[in-house]
Amino acid sequence: MSASLTCHSLSFAWPDGAVVFDGLDIAFGPGRTGLVGVNGSGKSTLLKLLAGDLVPADGSVKAVGEIGHLPQNITLDTALRVDEALGIAERRAALHAIEAGDAAEEHFEAVGDDWDVEERALVTLGELGLGHIGLDRTVGELSGGESVLLRLAALLLRRPGILLLDEPTNNLDLYARRRLCQAVASYPGILVMVSHDRELLDLADQIAELHSGEVTWYGGNYSAYEEALAVEQKAAERTVRAAEADVRKQQRELADAQLKLARRKRYGQKMWDSKREPKIVMGARKRAAQESAGKHRAVHQERLAEARERLDEAVEAVRDDDEIRIELPYTAVPPGLQVLTLEDLRTAYQARVDGVLDLRGPERIALVGRNGAGKTTLLRTIAGELQPLAGTVTAHVPLRFLPQRLDVLDDDLSVAENVARFAPGATHNRVRARLARFLFRGARADQKAATLSGGERFRAALAALMLAEPAPRLLLLDEPTNNLDMASVRQLTTALESYEGALIVASHDLRFLESVGITRWLLMEEGGLTETTPEALAGPV
Structure with missing residues (x-):
């Protein structure tokens, strides 16, 4: 049976009440999926829910096939031998015992049908650029990047039908990244990868964008996704311009209608004051005019409200892709x-x-x-x-x-205070004006450095140095x-x-x-x- 991975009505919230997903439905099919989204959108959380490392508050995750999960932060016991980290130490020891002439039953049970486990392990290590480390060295002798690839090798040796990778190229050098890309390109099952590495994401068959707890699918790799997004944004911006024009039109029509009604009211009052018609006739005419005016005004006000609602929807569809634009x-x-x-x-x-x-x-x-x-x-x-x-x-x-x-940031100080430390001669207003160019506007400049997300913290540190x-x-x-x-x-x-x-x-x-x-x-x-x-x-x- 081919592998499959689906979520139905998945809900999850952190202990502080922050909702990450509320009724998420998503299905991953064969091929490579790049899972993208801004920092904090829930990408790593979703992978942990898929892997079973987190339990959803509601809904279900159904997987057909074994799941292999490579988390973002990997900790391996430095005392482990490489074969232990790969999960083959027991089978390897049994093989060596059998080769040495020990025909004990437990050795054959340990090996099972995996007689080529040692050769497969060495081939897998070689494919990931780790052929030089051997199986008897300890994890403590490896670099951080080699430890990541070793953990991936352990997963690949299990031949899982589903592989989940969370920022796998972090801490990898150029050569190790290339090895990992080769492994991803040749993986035959369902692969879901979270990454900021464009080269890796360009190996994807489809992109799943996570935004506000919902997923939007795009066919093709990351470059194709960016092109599709650009087309979407141009269309969204045209819709905003049309909606803005409609709001202005409805405002003009409402103003014209109110002006006409005011003229009619003045004319009616003049007729009332001159008493040119019987009082009962003028009273009936006044009531009818008031009812007509009220309906007329309500129609135009409703049209204006609808136009404003369409404008709000159109504005929401346009991405907030603020860019840092500064003069230095x-x-x-x-x-x-x-x-x-x-x-x-x-x-x-x-x-x-x-x-x-x-x-x-x-x-x-x-x-x-x-x-x-x-x-x-x-x-x-x-x-x-x-x-x-x-x-x-x-x-x-x-x-x-x-x-x-x-x-370089002091966690106890705000973003503005941190920048002021590097530019002691700058006035308060100058610091805040220049910070706004780094997308820290208003209250955002008063956030404590300790509360910033990873992307915000980087932007604040960059601002502190470049505005120094x-x-x-x-x-x-x-x-x-x-x-x-x-x-x-x-x-x-x-x-x-x-x-x-x-x-x-x-x-x-x-x-x-x-x-x-x-x-x-x-x-x-x-x-x-x-x-x-x-x-x-x-x-x-």
Whole structure:
């Protein structure tokens, strides 16, 4: 029987009463589904409900076939051997015992029909780029990215009919991402993936967009979804313009009707005052006129109310795709100006720069390489957070560093107060006016940093650095797109378009790097830096 996965009338709320789903119906068929939506829309919650890790308040989840779930935050016991993490240790031990001549019945029961389990495990590890780790090493010897791929290998070895992946490329370097994409592309069952990784989402057969507790389906991959969305939005904007014109028309007609009624009333009063007709006739005429006027006014008021309702519906259909649009003239770096010099640099954890590396003018440098190669260490050394073991770092312009942890914010302060810390000379009104360009308007600027969502926190940290005084003319970003939804990635991209200074960004996301106008690519390999190209990085693993 082929696998299937359906939800019927699914409802779920958090203990504080916040409703995530109320009567959700959804069915996943064969193929790859990209589950998208803004941060906080309930994507991870839905995967946990599908996997049985959360229990719905009402409704049901029905799965035909085994479910494999790769959660966003993976914790593996560092003392486990690789074969234990893969779930094959017992069968492997039994196989080795049988091969050594021990014909005990329990060994055959442990193996069952899975005589090639060790070979399958090694093949699966190899396909994910983990062939070098072997089955006897411990999890503690692996990097964070290797641990994610190991957990995926354990799922694939079980051959589940349904696979649920939650942000699987987080913490993966460029090479590991490519391996994961290959595994996704070849998966034969039902696959549902939550991701902000465009390359991965472009492998989807269909996109399910989660918004306000409901799902809308789009055929094709993420690029096709964006095209369909753009067409929808243009149609929605035309509808808004037509609805606005209708409201203005109804307002004019109501005003004209009220003017005519006022004239009739004045004429009737004049006739009453002149007593040209019998009182009983004039009274009847006045009552009839009042009734007619009331009906006439009610008709126009009803039409206006209906027009306003249509306008409200049309406005709701238009996405709130606010983009960060700012002017940062003081960040500008003229061509040729020396921005940064690294000379014979040796950092902690063995990262190094041989000879002299100069950054001049508004260059945009991508720092790429495997996890653990030393990219973060180099950025922290340039930012002055770590002292070099040898050599020199000379920044010729003001710089700011945005780390992966986003710990530049004080959780006890509001967004506005955090920005004011970095720009002590700016007035209160100036801080709030500039924050509005980062989409923190009105009361949103008064939110405590501790209460912000992941995307909001990133935007607030970016605002604090880019609006700092003196203006940063060199910006260092460390894996800025990790844990950002697609809308937040677009907002980051537009913010960097406004930034006129030099940029060094460490990232594994080639699509993002290309979108921000990288002018120079540096590969960190075995601790050293070499020039490279995006074409070379996109080549075979």
